[in-house]
Amino acid sequence: MIYIHIPFCKQKCSYCNFHFSTSLNFKDEMLHAMKTEIFLRKDELQNKTLKSLYFGGGTPSILSVDEINSLIDEILKYFSFGNDIEITLEANPDDLNKQFLKQLAGTPVNRLSIGTQSFFEEDLKLMNRAHNASEAESSVKRAQDFGFENLSIDLIYGSPTSNLEIWKENLKKTVELEIPHISSYALTVEPKTTLENWISKGKIKSPKEEEQNREFYYMSAFLKDNGFEHYEVSNFARPGFYSRHNSAYWKYQEYLGIGPSAHSYNGFDVRSWNVANNQQYIKKLAAKNLAKSEEILSQEDQFNEMIMIGLRTIWGVDLLTLKRKFSGKIQDHFQEEIKSKIKEGVLIIENEHLKIPEEHWFMADGIASDLFIV
Ligand code: SF4
Incomplete structure (x- = not known):
């Protein structure tokens, strides 16, 4: 897209x-x-x-x-x-x-x-x-x-x-x-x-x-x-x-962003963003240069992003994908962090997907960020 x-x-x-x-x-x-x-x-x-x-x-x-x-x-x-x-x-x-x-x-x-x-x-x-x-x-x-x-x-x-x-x-x-x-x-x-x-x-x-x-x-x-x-x-x-x-x-697919400040993502581990300045953007492109910077997302970044985005949706976070993508250390952190939240009722597991019950969606960002690796 x-x-x-x-x-x-x-x-x-x-x-x-x-x-x-x-x-x-x-x-x-x-x-x-x-x-x-x-x-x-x-x-x-x-x-x-x-x-x-x-x-x-x-x-x-x-x-x-x-x-x-x-x-x-x-x-x-x-x-x-x-x-x-x-x-x-x-x-x-x-x-x-x-x-x-x-x-x-x-x-x-x-x-x-x-x-x-x-x-x-x-x-x-x-x-x-x-x-x-x-x-x-x-x-x-x-x-x-x-x-x-x-x-x-x-x-x-x-x-x-x-x-x-x-x-x-x-x-x-x-x-x-x-x-x-x-x-x-x-x-x-x-x-x-x-x-x-x-x-x-x-x-x-x-x-x-x-x-x-x-x-x-x-x-x-x-x-x-x-x-x-x-x-x-x-x-x-x-x-x-x-x-x-x-x-x-929200399903972490690849996208290409054109224009100043637009972000792009390769669907895996590279995110880039164009300069958020119209004049600088025009000048760079006039010289046939791209006006973007990029970062390689670490395993931790990718994990945090998957949690943040997935927990805001009805699909939740696919636990099988999570298991496949991330190392044992991240898995251990994750399993430890979700325990108390499941007990509190702010997280549930349904068909191998981790979700926030809708009655807690207003607080979704806060619940997700508690699971982040910082
Ligand atoms: S200033 Fe422009 S971009 Fe911002 S909310 Fe208004 S219309 Fe949208």
Whole structure:
């Protein structure tokens, strides 16, 4: 699978610490550089049929449809697409106007991941989103009118402008709109964000963990009652609508990341990442050099990663793979660490898979990190 990072946004959301620029001055140079990177890395993933191509960001929908198509064409020159390839475009509601959607419907893009975040004005204002509540709703309907059925929306819970009643309304609206996939995250206060600044100056209250916990479990129960499967801590899908792209990440498959700050993984022991700086990326690629650094993952790193990712999913961690991959020393550590957690009921073993029971998923990262080798 291939991930393409589009490092531009219209404005900066208050909670965001992703890599992007709000200036489009070097957009053409950036697209050119990405095409050069695609060419230079054409031998990676060789002999593999792509199952997924994912445009993330940043805001991929800030590009014109012609620009998106030109990147797809470039990929097609060097990689082969499976018949049922999933091509996802992350899009912001304010970009999904009729003209854009009409054109996009004529491209191979067959899945949209819409950055809705909330259907409530107060939440969107606090988040400094570029769209309003009415666009949050109308963008979904318009996308469906243009034939995009494979839709996902992002929702953020636990905002200080929200409460359980507002959250219930957000979820009700999502179900009414017949959206088949939801990615939902708690509002977190990342360092050096506007949100952190406002909280430190006392302008707004910090998100409350108990409230987020309540909203998380309400969401899980409500969406399951409405036909969704909770297949990863932050992801829900109706049957047949799991994100193929994300599922492949969670199953430790190989992926290639194009664009500044994009990460790649060889499915085994090498992880690499591109420089998170638009100018440096463009400059390197202009000289036909890759802008990436890489690390060899030690046995311990691979073990920690497998635990971290696997325990967040309904599949859990495959104990037979774990046994095959890791040395006796790591096995001993693992067997020792899981004993007390199984006793506490926060870990279970089912069909040779280690899992966290869903009622403890809100704490999944903490439970997983207790098993790490440091
Ligand atoms: S649109 Fe997405 S990437 Fe851009 S600032 Fe907002 S949250 Fe961050």
